[in-house]
Amino acid sequence: MLEQSKSDKITSDLLRHIRLNKAFIIWMAFLGASLLVCLYAYTIQLREGLGVAGIRDYVSWGLYIANFVFFVAVSLIGMLISAVLGLLDTKWSAPLARIAEIVALSFAAVSGLVIILDMGRPDRLLNVIIFGRVQSPILWDITVVTIYILISTLLLYLPLIPDLKICADKLDKKPKFVRNIYKVLSLNWNGSEEQVKIIKKSIRLLSILIIPVALAIHTVTSWLFASTSRAGWNSTLFGPYFVAGAFVAGCAGVIIAMYFFRYNYKMQDYITLKHFDMMGKLLVLVSLVYLYFNVNEFLVPGYKMEKFDAIHLTELFVGGHALLFWSTQLLGLVFPIIILLFKQMRKPLPIMIVSIFVLVGAWFKRYIIVIPTQENPYLPIQLVPDVFKHYTPTLIEILITIGPMILTLILITILSKVIPIIPVHETIENLEEENN
Amino acid sequence: MSEKEEKPKKNSRRVFLQQLGMVGVGTVLGGSAILAGINYDKKKTQGSRIKVLSAENELLEIEKSDTTKVIKTKLGELTYLQKQGRTGLEGKRFVMVIDLSKCKNAQKCMGACQSAHHLRPEQSHIKTLKMQESANTPAYYMPKPCQHCDNPPCVAVCPVDATFKRQDGIVLIDNERCIGCRFCIAACPYSARSLNWSEPLYAQADKDLTYNVELNVPQKKGTITKCLFSADRVREGKLPYCASACPNGVFYFGDENEDAVTNGTTKETVPFRKLLEDNGGYQLMAELGTKPRVYYLPPKGKEYPFQDKDKAEAAEQYQS
Numbered sequence: 044m045l046e047q048s049k050s051d052k053i054t055s056d057l058l059r060h061i062r063l064n065k066a067f068i069i070w071m072a073f074l075g076a077s078l079l080v081c082l083y084a085y086t087i088q089l090r091e092g093l094g095v096a097g098i099r100d101y102v103s104w105g106l107y108i109a110n111f112v113f114f115v116a117v118s119l120i121g122m123l124i125s126a127v128l129g130l131l132d133t134k135w136s137a138p139l140a141r142i143a144e145i146v147a148l149s150f151a152a153v154s155g156l157v158i159i160l161d162m163g164r165p166d167r168l169l170n171v172i173i174f175g176r177v178q179s180p181i182l183w184d185i186t187v188v189t190i191y192i193l194i195s196t197l198l199l200y201l202p203l204i205p206d207l208k209i210c211a212d213k214l215d216k217k218p219k220f221v222r223n224i225y226k227v228l229s230l231n232w233n234g235s236e237e238q239v240k241i242i243k244k245s246i247r248l249l250s251i252l253i254i255p256v257a258l259a260i261h262t263v264t265s266w267l268f269a270s271t272s273r274a275g276w277n278s279t280l281f282g283p284y285f286v287a288g289a290f291v292a293g294c295a296g297v298i299i300a301m302y303f304f305r306y307n308y309k310m311q312d313y314i315t316l317k318h319f320d321m322m323g324k325l326l327v328l329v330s331l332v333y334l335y336f337n338v339n340e341f342l343v344p345g346y347k348m349e350k351f352d353a354i355h356l357t358e359l360f361v362g363g364h365a366l367l368f369w370s371t372q373l374l375g376l377v378f379p380i381i382i383l384l385f386k387q388m389r390k391p392l393p394i395m396i397v398s399i400f401v402l403v404g405a406w407f408k409r410y411i412i413v414i415p416t417q418e419n420p421y422l423p424i425q426l427v428p429d430v431f432k433h434y435t436p437t438l439i440e441i442l443i444t445i446g447p448m449i450l451t452l453i454l455i456t457i458l459s460k461v462i463p464i465i466p467v468h469e470t471i472e473n474l475e476e477e478n479n
Numbered sequence: 480m481s482e483k484e485e486k487p488k489k490n491s492r493r494v495f496l497q498q499l500g501m502v503g504v505g506t507v508l509g510g511s512a513i514l515a516g517i518n519y520d521k522k523k524t525q526g527s528r529i530k531v532l533s534a535e536n537e538l539l540e541i542e543k544s545d546t547t548k549v550i551k552t553k554l555g556e557l558t559y560l561q562k563q564g565r566t567g568l569e570g571k572r573f574v575m576v577i578d579l580s581k582c583k584n585a586q587k588c589m590g591a592c593q594s595a596h597h598l599r600p601e602q603s604h605i606k607t608l609k610m611q612e613s614a615n616t617p618a619y620y621m622p623k624p625c626q627h628c629d630n631p632p633c634v635a636v637c638p639v640d641a642t643f644k645r646q647d648g649i650v651l652i653d654n655e656r657c658i659g660c661r662f663c664i665a666a667c668p669y670s671a672r673s674l675n676w677s678e679p680l681y682a683q684a685d686k687d688l689t690y691n692v693e694l695n696v697p698q699k700k701g702t703i704t705k706c707l708f709s710a711d712r713v714r715e716g717k718l719p720y721c722a723s724a725c726p727n728g729v730f731y732f733g734d735e736n737e738d739a740v741t742n743g744t745t746k747e748t749v750p751f752r753k754l755l756e757d758n759g760g761y762q763l764m765a766e767l768g769t770k771p772r773v774y775y776l777p778p779k780g781k782e783y784p785f786q787d788k789d790k791a792e793a794a795e796q797y798q799s
Binding site for chain 2: 093094095099100161162164167170171174175180182267271272273417421422423424427431
């Protein structure tokens, strides 16, 4: 049995961040105010129509859709860390599972809102249910994203149940109603052998279930593009290409979250250098896979240079989108792979900075996937004003794009303030096992 | 036999008188009845007999009291128009043939289309494109409406069945149902679709009109608009707005089942398949498997030179 004092220290360390402090209030006030500005921008769009954005008849999917793809992409990390690594029983990743789930769930939940921002008639959202046609990839996307959110919620909640009980018991300075909420949510957890058995079995089952669902959400998202016959989208590689890219973005997102939790929540003993080192290796691994898909995606059509592929690729390699294309590929993918091969670069600060580049690169990569293809349709763009020919996002559109990002940060911050971000029960249990 | 023949003879006078009397009474009664009837009818035609057009296109006159009003409310009218619009015309398979050797870029088709469908100046369901595939191939003008594909990518991807294919081959858009996701725009290889990005031009003027899916008027903010093969005109047996407006005889429109298409300018009707056969007709990007219902006749033996001012724009396609 672990020394009582040691287990008490772990508990108090891991519960310490569950409180309202000044920094939290200032941070939330800042996020809240920014969100209001973005909401105001959206009310303008609601009133005036989608025309307040830069999208027009040819480039009709712009920042909103790129943003949607990005959100779905980041949300995939929950599956990789908590399910895949969990099932493989990799001990080092266990403390990170909850951070990954929080990031995943927040991004997945907000992705549903992002797609509504893109609708010309959001008031007709229910039509999708009333008149839904199973032939349309949009229906598949809605179905799998909903299931993914559901399973992700359960995968966050089930391992949390023992911790909620600890919260109810140990957070004695909190008001009674708060402790009661923890108590109700802990579903009468008492740590009996039977309960442990049930919860372990359920988590295992959900971890298996979430793998095909997670693969499905991003594969189906890629099919929104790949199911059309357009140069740049018409690719059989899009499913795995998107999934690989998603892991890159998700890993970077989790590393950034780890960094801020480690320093702001004083988690140095629990989110250790080893975790950053291992996450760095994981990021290199998934980036190499993604690089491999990129080579296939661009080199194969680039070798043949069929008429419309040639127009599209020329535009990316040396044309109007070249700067953005090479920046995302080099700063967001190739250089990070090289940099992270060095051990010193996998220390918290450098790897966090590299991850920011990767994450920003991942967002612009979605822009590169979504927009240029539409600027080069099969038939020439003529007899329309110049704004129809080249896409330029408007300020309102940018604000509406930033809005969901802020909302996601709010969700992550709130979740990390009400539940222990490192599993308390599991950490104590693992230490006990090690001692034995 | 002989007895029978004798019998009427025997009583012939009495019978005759009897019959005469009956006819007389009958005439008086009948006459007065007819008179009364005429008077009664007169009263009725003064306001209660109406002419109606049957579903078989026959003009009938009936008692007004015998009719029940089908369309009572605006909602009822909408339901009627929606049902009619989704059903389409039975037994028809509409096709269009566009003769590229005749197009001089007059753009009358675009103007007629815009005014019929209450579109903004930058919107048009048909566009006369300036085309040139490569440096040595000729430049030509190509009117491009929706191709009304038999395997339409837009219909496949629509999540709510707002855009749909009718039995007569026409692809329509229901802007009472469209959610504005623009997946159809992304999927259409012919760039045939347009969204109402802001409040339509005639939103105020059209606000009391009942929506007709065959005309797609009134246009609605946040919904798709596209070429409809002038389904409302076609229902009346007329040619599409663009075809009728063309001064140069570019457009033929008709029914594939009848194997007949009519030229919008000359009103001359010719066999559809023979027209394609004789002139090397083809479909636009048939390799995509979309099976278009619009056919093109190549720009062979153009009756005019391609205008110099348009050459640079046409050449952009192969230079980029």
